Amino acid sequence: MCARKIAGVLGATGAVGQRFILLLADHPDFELKVLGASSRSAGKKYIDAVVWKQTDLLPEFAENIVVSECKSDAFKECDIVFSGLDADYAGPIEKEFVEAGLAVVSNAKNYRRAQEVPLVVPIVNPEHLDMIEARKADGKKSGFIVCISNCSTAGLVAPLKPLVEKFGPIDALTTTTLQAISGAGFSPGIPGIDVLDNIVPYIGGEEDKIEWETTKILGHLSSDKKEIRALSSEEIKVSAQCNRVAVSDGHTECISLRFKNRPAPSVEQVKDCLKTYVCDAYKLGCHSAPKQTIHVLEQNDRPQPRLDRNRDAGFGVSVGRVREDPVLDFKMVVLSHNTVIGAAGAGILIAEILLAKKLI
C-alpha cells in the first residue's frame, strides 16, 4: 500500500473547512496535516481556534494541529490543498498557492469563470480535469487550481450529463430551487427569523451562477485541452429561480427541460438513462464515488431532503417525479446534498479523481 498523500485545508475554521476536515478523517488516500486560517487563529491549536458546528464530533486527530496562516510556505509539503476560503479572501491567497506550485481544489467562486480553470462536478465532468495534464506537457509549472461548482449547480447538472450523452443536447432548462440554509455558512448565516414560517425568494448571485456555470460544466474541452468552451446561449437557455427554505441540508430543485432532437425520448427512456448511469469516478475506483450516481425514486412524494439527502453518503443525487411537461419536454425533482456533492465532498472526490488520473 502506498503512503497517503499529504493534504492541507485553507479556511479551516469556516463551515466548508470544517466539512473538509470531517471528510478527511480516516481517509484512505489523504492525510490531513496542515490547517490554514486567519491570522486571528494562526498559532492556536485547532480546537481552541474553531467554533465547531457539525453534527459529527471534531475528529481527534485535528484537535491539536496548530493552525497556520494562509501562506504557501506552510503548505509546501502538501500534495493537495483544499480551499474553503471565503470569496472575499480566496482570490490572492489561492493565486499565491498556485504560483508556488501547489495543487488547489477550491470551493470559492473567484476563479470559476477563468477559461483555463476547470469547473468540475466530480460525478459529471471529470474529463475537464484533463486540462491539467495537457498543461503539464507544455512544461508549465505544476501548480493549478480546480474549482468546485456552486452547490445548486451541482445537483442540477447531475442528471443532465447522462441525458445529454444519450439523447443529445438540451436546448432549454429551467430550475426553481428550494435551498438549505447550511449553504450560507454560519457566521452568521441565515437569520432564524428569515426561515421560520417563511421563504426568502432570493439568494444573491445564485441564479446567475446556476445559469452560466451550467454552460461551462456541460461545455467541451478544446481539442488542445487548453480551455473549456462553454455552451453559448444559442445552444442552451438556462433559467433559475432560487429560494431559501427551512431545511438544514439538501437542495431540492424542480426542473424542466427540452431536448433539441425530435422526437424526444419517453419518460421510461429518461428514467432508464438516469438509473443506469455510472459516473467515471466510480469506474476509476475512487473511494467516495457513489455506487449509484443517480437514484431514481418511484414514490410520488420523493425525494425529500430529510429522508434522501444522505444516499451514498451524500455523493449520490436523487431524482423523482420524472414526468412529461406541458411546456418543455420533461419535469422532475432533483435533490442533492449541498455540503457534500455540492461543496466539500465534491472537493474530496475531485482530489480522488486527480489521484486516480495521476495528476497529483
Add this chain to the structure above:
Amino acid sequence: MCARKIAGVLGATGAVGQRFILLLADHPDFELKVLGASSRSAGKKYIDAVVWKQTDLLPEFAENIVVSECKSDAFKECDIVFSGLDADYAGPIEKEFVEAGLAVVSNAKNYRRAQEVPLVVPIVNPEHLDMIEARKADGKKSGFIVCISNCSTAGLVAPLKPLVEKFGPIDALTTTTLQAISGAGFSPGIPGIDVLDNIVPYIGGEEDKIEWETTKILGHLSSDKKEIRALSSEEIKVSAQCNRVAVSDGHTECISLRFKNRPAPSVEQVKDCLKTYVCDAYKLGCHSAPKQTIHVLEQNDRPQPRLDRNRDAGFGVSVGRVREDPVLDFKMVVLSHNTVIGAAGAGILIAEILLAKKLI
C-alpha cells in the same frame, strides 16, 4: 341602511368553516345565523362541537349557535350559504341545497369542472358570475352554486388577468409552488415530521388542478352566458410543480410566462400594468375588496410569506422580482394568502360581489 343578508356555513367545524365564521363576524352585509356540520356535531352548541384552531378567538356570537345537520331545511331562510365541506361529502349535500333553491358559494372541488358552474377568483374573473343572471332569465329556479378556485390557482391567475387584458394572450406558463400547510386543513393535516427540516415535493391532485383551473378562469363566457369556454391546450400551455413547505399561511409561486404577441412588453410595462390594476370588486365597493389588488414589491428578497401575506387583509396579492426569463419572457414571484384569497376569503368576496350585482 338595509338589513343584512342571512348567511349559513356548511362544514362549520372544519378548517375552512372556521375561517368563514371569523370573516363573517361583524360583517356589514351578512349575518351568520346557521351552522351546519356532521350529525356527530348536530344539536350541540357550536362551542362544544368545535375544536377551534384559529389564531383569532372564536367570535362570541357563534359560541351558542346550535349546530344543524347539513340539510337545506335548516338553511331555508339563508340568502347565501358558504360551504367549507370536505370533497368527500360536498357533492350530494351541495346538490340538494341548489335544488332547494339556495345560493351556495363552495370551497369544495366537486363542481368546479361543471361548465354551467362559474369558477371564480373574485379579484380576477367576477364577470363569470353573469352566468347566474342569465340563468335566472331562463326562468329556472334560483338555486345556484359558485365554486371558489383551488388556493394555489388563485395566486397564480391574479397577475395574469391584467397582463392578458393589456398585452394579449399568454401562450406558455409555468409555476413552481411552495405551499403552506394550512391549505391541508388540520384533521390531521400535514404531519409535523413531513415539514420539519424537510420539503414534500408533491401534493396530490394539485398540479392537475392548477393546470386546468387556469384555463377555465382565464376562459370566456359564451355569448348566451350559459357556459364558460375554457382555453384550449392550443391557446395556453400550463405546467405546475407543487411543493409543501414549512410555512403556516401563504403560498409562494415562482412563475414564468410567455406572451403570444411579439414583441413582448418590457419589464417596466409589466410592472406598471400590475401596479395599476384595480379589480372590479373594488370598483363595485365591496367591503373586503383589496384597495391595492396587486402589490408590486421592488426589494430583491420579497415577497416573503411571513412579512407580506397579510397585505390588504390577505385579499391582495404580492408580486416581486419581475424580470426577464431566458426561456420564456418573464419570471416573477407571486405570494397569496391561501386561506383568504385562496379559500374562505374568496368565498366572502364572491358573495359581496353577488350582492353588489343583485344576484342574491
Add this chain to the structure above:
Amino acid sequence: MCARKIAGVLGATGAVGQRFILLLADHPDFELKVLGASSRSAGKKYIDAVVWKQTDLLPEFAENIVVSECKSDAFKECDIVFSGLDADYAGPIEKEFVEAGLAVVSNAKNYRRAQEVPLVVPIVNPEHLDMIEARKADGKKSGFIVCISNCSTAGLVAPLKPLVEKFGPIDALTTTTLQAISGAGFSPGIPGIDVLDNIVPYIGGEEDKIEWETTKILGHLSSDKKEIRALSSEEIKVSAQCNRVAVSDGHTECISLRFKNRPAPSVEQVKDCLKTYVCDAYKLGCHSAPKQTIHVLEQNDRPQPRLDRNRDAGFGVSVGRVREDPVLDFKMVVLSHNTVIGAAGAGILIAEILLAKKLI
C-alpha cells in the same frame, strides 16, 4: 380633546424601535415626531435608513421623517422619549437625555439595577412610578428614566402579582423558559441553523436577569418613595432555566411556586385570583391596557404561542395548566408576547400610565 403629547424614539431603525413606531401609529395620546438613530442613518429619510422587518407595513407618517442623531437637542420638544437603543450605546445617551430634563422610557438594561430607577411591568407594578412624583417634590429637575423589564421577566411576574396580593409572599419560584427568537433582534439575531430542528439551552445573561429583576419588581417602594427595596434572597428564591426555541413571537414559561403561608390556597382559588385580577392601567383607562389582564385557559394543551400570543393585542398574559406541584405548591404555564408586554408595548403602556398619573 387635548393635544397629543409629542413623542420621540431612540434607536428607531432597530427591532425595538420599529415596534415603537408601529405602536405609536394613530395613537390617541402620542404623536411621534422625532426619530433618532446612529450617525450613519442621521440625515436620511426614515424609509431610506431602515430595513423594515415587521409583518405590519411601515406606517406612512413615519416614512419621511428625517432621522436625527441621538442627542437631546433634537428631542427637546418631546414630552416622552422611547428608547430602543442597544445596551452598547444606551448608557451615556440616555443619561444625557435625563440630564437635559427629558422623560425616557427605555428598553435597554443599563439602568435597570439603579435603585432610584423604577423597573416596571405596566400590568404589574405601576405603583413604582410614584417614585417620579416624589422626586419632583424634591425640586430636582424633571428628567427621569423608567426601565422596561426583560421580556421573560414580564411574563413571569404577571401572574405573581395578584397571587402575592391575595395569598401572601412566594418563597420559592422556578421557571423554565422557551423563548422566541424575535427577542434577540435581527442584526443578525439568532442564526437559522440554531433553531431549525434544534433547541439552544442558553441565553446569555437571561437567567440572571430573571432571577434579580423579579425581586425588584415584586419589591416595595420605600416610605419616602425614593427607592425600591428589592426582596432579599431570604424572602424569595428564584431559579430560571432559559431556552431558545423555534418560535417567532411569544415566550412560554413553565413555572412552579411555593407560598410562604400555610395552608396554601387551592387550585381553584389560584385560578379565580388570576381570572379576576384587573391591572391598575386598565382602571386608569389607559388606551393599551388589556381588558383581561390574565387569561386563564382551561384546555389541557394551552396556552400555545401561535394561538394565544395576541390576546388583548399582546398586552394580556395567558396562563394554563394550573395544577398542584409535587415539589413546590403549584405549577402552571405562562405565555406572554415578548415584543409587546415584554418590550416596546410595555414602554407605550408605561407612558400611558405616566400620562394618566400626570407625570408627563
Add this chain to the structure above:
Amino acid sequence: MCARKIAGVLGATGAVGQRFILLLADHPDFELKVLGASSRSAGKKYIDAVVWKQTDLLPEFAENIVVSECKSDAFKECDIVFSGLDADYAGPIEKEFVEAGLAVVSNAKNYRRAQEVPLVVPIVNPEHLDMIEARKADGKKSGFIVCISNCSTAGLVAPLKPLVEKFGPIDALTTTTLQAISGAGFSPGIPGIDVLDNIVPYIGGEEDKIEWETTKILGHLSSDKKEIRALSSEEIKVSAQCNRVAVSDGHTECISLRFKNRPAPSVEQVKDCLKTYVCDAYKLGCHSAPKQTIHVLEQNDRPQPRLDRNRDAGFGVSVGRVREDPVLDFKMVVLSHNTVIGAAGAGILIAEILLAKKLI
C-alpha cells in the same frame, strides 16, 4: 463464534418497529427472522406492507420477509421478541407471547406498572433484570416480559443513577421537557401546524409516566428478587412539565434536584461523578453500550439536539450546564435520543444484556 440468536419484531410496520429493524440489521448477536404486524399486513412482503419513513434506507434483508400475524406460533423459534406494538393492542398479544414461553422486550406501556415486570433503562438499572433469573429458579416457565421505559424518563434517570450511587438519595426532582416529535410516531403523529412557530405545553399522560416511572427505575429489587419496590413519595418527590417542540429527534430536559444528605456535593463533584460513570452494559461488553455513558459538556450552550443527539450512536446521554440552583441544589440540561436510548435502542441493549447475563 456462536450462532446468532433468533429475533422477531412485533408491530414491525410502525415507527418503533421500523427502528428495531434498522438496529437489528447486521447485528452481531441477533438475526431478525420474524416480523409481525396487523392482519392487514400479514401475508405481504415487508417492503409491500410498510410505509418506510426512516432516514436510513430499508435494509435489504428485511424487504422480502413475509409479514406474520402477531401470534406466538409464528414466533416460536425466536429467542427474543421485540415489541413495538401500540398500547391499544400490546396487552393481550404480549400476554399470549409470555404464556407461550417467549422472551419479550416491549416498548408499550401496558405492563410497566406490574411489580413482577422489570422496567429497565439499560444504562441505568440492568440489575432489575435479575428478577428474571430468580423467577426461573422458582420453576416457572421461561416466558417473561421486560418493559422499556418512557422516552423522557430514560433521559431523566440516566444522570440520576450515578449521582444516587455516589451522593445518596435525591429527595426532590423537577424536570421541564422539550420533546421531539418523533416520539409520537407518524400515523399521523404531531400535526405540522402544532409545531410550526409553536410549542404545545402538554403531552397526554407523559408527566404522570415520568413521575412514577422514575420511582420504579430508581427503586430496589426485593431481597427475594421477586419484585421491584418503587420509591415512595416520602422518599422522592418528582415533578414534570412536558412540552412538544419543533425538533425531529432528541428530548431536552431542564432538570433540578436536591439531595437528601447535607452538605450537598459541589458542582465539580457532580460533574466528575457523571463523567466517570461507566454503565454495567459497557462493562458486560454489550455491542450497543455507549463507550461514554454520560457526556458532560462544558460549553455554555450545549447540549443541543441537532448537534449532540447522536453521541455514542444515540446510546449515550449528554449533560450540560451543571450549576447550582437557588431553589433545589443543582440544575442541569439533559439530552437523550428518544428513539434510541428512549425506545427501540433501549430494547436492543436490554436484549444484549439479557444475553450477556445468559437470561436468553
